[in-house]
Amino acid sequence: MLQAQLTLDPAFRVAPVHRRTFGAFVEHLGRCVYTGIYEPGHPTADEDGFRGDVLALARELGVTTIRYPGGNFVSGYRWEDGVGPVERRPRRLDLAWHSTEPNEVGVDEFVRWTAKAGVEPMMAVNLGTRGVQEALDLLEYCNVPSGTTLSDLRVANGAKEPHGVRMWCLGNEMDGPWQVGHKTAREYGRLAAETARAMRMIDPGLELVACGSSGASMPTFGAWEATVLEETYDLVDFISCHAYYEEKAGDLASFLASAADMEHYISSVVATADHVRARTGSRKRINLSFDEWNVWYMSRVQAQQPTVDWPVAPPLLEDHYHLADAVVVGSLLITLLRHSDRVTAASLAQLVNVIAPIMTEPGGRVWRQTTFHPFAQAARYASGEVLRVESLSPVHETAAYGEVPLLHTVATRGDEGTVLFAVNRSVEESLELEIDARALGDVRIAEVSTLGGADPYARNTADDPTRVTPRPNTDHRSDPLRVVLPPVSWNVIRLTA
Numbered sequence: 001m002l003q004a005q006l007t008l009d010p011a012f013r014v015a016p017v018h019r020r021t022f023g024a025f026v027e028h029l030g031r032c033v034y035t036g037i038y039e040p041g042h043p044t045a046d047e048d049g050f051r052g053d054v055l056a057l058a059r060e061l062g063v064t065t066i067r068y069p070g071g072n073f074v075s076g077y078r079w080e081d082g083v084g085p086v087e088r089r090p091r092r093l094d095l096a097w098h099s100t101e102p103n104e105v106g107v108d109e110f111v112r113w114t115a116k117a118g119v120e121p122m123m124a125v126n127l128g129t130r131g132v133q134e135a136l137d138l139l140e141y142c143n144v145p146s147g148t149t150l151s152d153l154r155v156a157n158g159a160k161e162p163h164g165v166r167m168w169c170l171g172n173e174m175d176g177p178w179q180v181g182h183k184t185a186r187e188y189g190r191l192a193a194e195t196a197r198a199m200r201m202i203d204p205g206l207e208l209v210a211c212g213s214s215g216a217s218m219p220t221f222g223a224w225e226a227t228v229l230e231e232t233y234d235l236v237d238f239i240s241c242h243a244y245y246e247e248k249a250g251d252l253a254s255f256l257a258s259a260a261d262m263e264h265y266i267s268s269v270v271a272t273a274d275h276v277r278a279r280t281g282s283r284k285r286i287n288l289s290f291d292e293w294n295v296w297y298m299s300r301v302q303a304q305q306p307t308v309d310w311p312v313a314p315p316l317l318e319d320h321y322h323l324a325d326a327v328v329v330g331s332l333l334i335t336l337l338r339h340s341d342r343v344t345a346a347s348l349a350q351l352v353n354v355i356a357p358i359m360t361e362p363g364g365r366v367w368r369q370t371t372f373h374p375f376a377q378a379a380r381y382a383s384g385e386v387l388r389v390e391s392l393s394p395v396h397e398t399a400a401y402g403e404v405p406l407l408h409t410v411a412t413r414g415d416e417g418t419v420l421f422a423v424n425r426s427v428e429e430s431l432e433l434e435i436d437a438r439a440l441g442d443v444r445i446a447e448v449s450t451l452g453g454a455d456p457y458a459r460n461t462a463d464d465p466t467r468v469t470p471r472p473n474t475d476h477r478s479d480p481l482r483v484v485l486p487p488v489s490w491n492v493i494r495l496t497a
């Protein structure tokens with residue numbers, strides 16, 4: 001068995017645990033909205049047509065913030081299509097996903113859903129086919145209490161209280177040539193700056209997110225962030241990051257080390273933002289909103305193209321996740337927490353059916369994908385402060401990232417006690433972990449929960465929904481603190497006095 005050691009010390013404080021780290025994303029894409037969160041006629045649907053089974057799992061997932069309505073969808077979206085009497089709403093072509101958008105769900109329904117789910121709505125404005133005026137109109141509709149045409153329209157549509165949306169994304173992935181209204185960094189930076197300036201005239205307290213790159217592999221990565229921030233630095237609060245990972249060519253070892261790429265991504269964007277800050281002499285610090293991240297088998301997208309032209313809510317991007325995918329999701333969460341000093345918001349993309357932790361059958365069952373579990377456990381048990389963990393771990397050589405430690409871990413300390421989140425990235429070997437927690441006083445292991453199993457490719461299905469689920473790990477002792485982490489596993493180790 002391989003051996004690893006780590007030291008826990010309350011002095012190794014990184015930053016507070018930001019609740020917004022546990023955000024997710026609902027896009028008008030495939031079956032995320034229709035037959036996902038919304039399905040009137042479903043046996044569990046409530047008076048608003050929201051699926052009760054999905055709401056219950058969203059609450060159990062512990063998601064805190066939901067980004068809406070896209071994604072690529074937002075770059076062609078007219079928000080006013082989605083308000084007012086449903087029977088009068090237009091049906092539109094959605095160019096992003098080659099679908100028909102029925103507009104049965106719009107901003108009012110979405111905000112009503114977030115209230116039921118107990119989450120914060122985070123809104124994106126269309127800076128693809130639209131601009132400053134439409135962003136202002138949506139802001140007026142959502143946040144102005146009453147007394148103007150658009151705020152009174154919201155009241156007339158049944159939302160007496162303002163929606164009070166605090167966090168706004170200024171467009172989505174505007175560097176991507178696939179995007180309707182795709183722009184150069186300078187064009188987008190100027191438009192984002194004008195939009196931000198105008199939105200702040202209505203409410204200076206908004207939290208605004210400028211679009212970073214669509215991913216670290218984009219040819220303009222780095223230069224894009226630098227130019228956009230040159231234009232927007234003092235007008236925005238966040239720059240966005242997006243990253244998706246998948247196992248390629250059967251290389252499980254590299255896939256399990258995907259967080260190495262995310263670490264590098266975060267450090268690069270932080271360095272760029274701080275460089276622009278130094279150049280502008282600004283006193284403000286720009287944080288990162290990692291508002292799309294997940295495992296996504298993009299290579300399967302082609303195979304999933306619908307055969308019907310412009311369908312409504314076709315089954316798109318419906319990845320069925322296995323154990324190793326969940327371990328990678330856990331490792332990516334560890335990375336987001338390790339960077340809590342600068343990553344202060346994040347959104348798992350997405351929530352239901354579309355590359356999602358929750359899956360549904362239209363008219364039928366709902367189940368937790370494997371990736372549900374690390375997210376739910378991190379959202380449940382991470383509290384107080386993030387602690388950097390000093391560790392000594394065996395390494396493995398990966399084709400994609402070179403030498404990578406097998407142990408990937410972070411700790412938090414707060415109302416939920418001291419909790420260690422740990423991934424064993426080894427494909428074959430268990431890792432015996434010795435924990436030096438003397439700086440915490442007299443502590444013992446209260447509980448270890450492990451998501452693992454003999455088959456890294458095991459999945460949950462509607463017929464076998466608990467095949468991959470966290471189980472108590474009794475392979476631990478307290479003097480000295482030791483726990484055995486199986487290969488390809490996500491582990492939550494809770495300490496107690």
Ligand code: AHR
Nearest residue numbers: 070071072073172173349
């Ligand atoms: O989450 C799926 C898609 O991925 C989003 O619409 C887009 O922003 C990204 O490319």
